[in-house]
Amino acid sequence: MQTRDGVKQRRQQKIKSLLERQPSAAQTEDIFPEPADSYNRAFIYPDERDELDPEALWKTNPNPWASWGGDRGNFDKRSFIKGPELSNNNEPPHNRKRNSFLKELQWKLAIALLMFAAVWAIFRYDTEWTLQGQALVKQALTDEIDFTAAAAWYRETFAGAPSFIPIFEEEPQTAIGADGTVKLPIVSPLPDGSLVRTFAELLNGIELAGTSEEQVVAAETGRVLQLTDQDESGSTIVIQHANHRVTVYGKLGQTEVQVNDWVEAGDPIGKLLKSEGMEPSLLYFAVKQNDQYIDPVDVIPID
Structure with missing residues (x-):
């Protein structure tokens, strides 16, 4: 104020x-x-x-x-008080180019004069090292260049397409169409299992029959979302995959993963229950897409 x-x-x-x-x-x-x-x-x-x-x-x-x-x-x-411009770079552009060209010309002229003086001195005096220099200069001026050998070397070194780039390989390959989506491998949770109950019967999954304590693998790459404790019907593993897809593996006798574990397609996640005698062990398998149960046979390669 x-x-x-x-x-x-x-x-x-x-x-x-x-x-x-x-x-x-x-x-x-x-x-x-x-x-x-x-x-x-x-x-x-x-x-x-x-x-x-x-x-x-x-x-x-x-x-x-x-x-x-x-x-x-x-x-x-x-x-x-604003001081005057102290820069002296007020030359027109064409003058600067002309000066740079003159400087470059002077350097080249000086180098040429030095080379001329060196050759003149070699032929002016006869000493051991000047005689060797005279022979090299005479050979360079009189012998013809072997262009055939140079052309062969150039062709072997640089000619043709670069082989380290796959598109330039000499072996042609069949073109493969792409739809722009990433496709991850999908396998059957029981590669040797057989379908015993269909999606039409259960309406929320299928049942696969396998041998006693057979290895169960992840059908697709994903993260273990849920793991229930084992009871009379076995344990259940829920795996979250890409594209809002979830797979459910039930009636497991032994589990080999923990919650939040990352598994790849084909990685072992558990084993079936131990069966008595020749009875097969069953695996409950379900697939949910966008929180809706779908037929696993439509998305999983199950024989």
């Missing part, structure tokens, strides 16, 4: 000083062709330049924050 009152007071003092120092209309017309009010708005008296309004300084400063350092008391009015 004190800052706001101070700014307001300084404005009032400035308006008062301008009104007191305002020249007459006749003097204004003789000295300045513009109207008097325009002159008063634009003219700043010399003795007022050192006492400018901080708000006016802030608004006219192109970068006001640059005038405040770590210590806010160090206020520098000179920071309001």
Whole structure:
């Protein structure tokens, strides 16, 4: 509040000083062709330049924050003056390209002169190492290049399609159509089991017959969702799969997984109950799609 009152007071003092120092209309017309009010708005008296309004300084400063350092008391009015551009990169683009081309030409000319001087020195003096150099230069200038060998090497090294990319292999392969969906492997929970009760009879699954304590595997990749304790009818395992599909395995005598275990298609998850004599052991198997029981035979390869 004190800052706001101070700014307001300084404005009032400035308006008062301008009104007191305002020249007459006749003097204004003789000295300045513009109207008097325009002159008063634009003219700043010399003795007022050192006492400018901080708000006016802030608004006219192109970068006001640059005038405040770590210590806010160090206020520098000179920071309001925008310095000239110190960059000397004012050459036109075509001049810069021309200069770069001349520099490159000078370097190439210098290298060519050095090479010429080296060859001249080799043929100027007869020493052991210069004689070897003379022979190499003469051979390079007189012998013909064996283009046949070079062409054979190029053909063996670079010719043909790259073999490490399957599409460029020489052996053609039959095209396989794709429907854009990911298909995971699906197996029968009892690979050697036989169907004894159908979905039409149970309305919520099927029954497969297997040997006593036969291994039961996961029909599809998924996560173990539920595992019930064993009772007279055995244990039950529920596995959650992709695409909102769930498989249920009942009448198990032994389980080999825990809740939240991740299983792949074909991984063992338990065993059937132990049967008496030659009686087969039964597996209850159900498939739910979107919370609706469906016939497992329609989605699982069961013989």
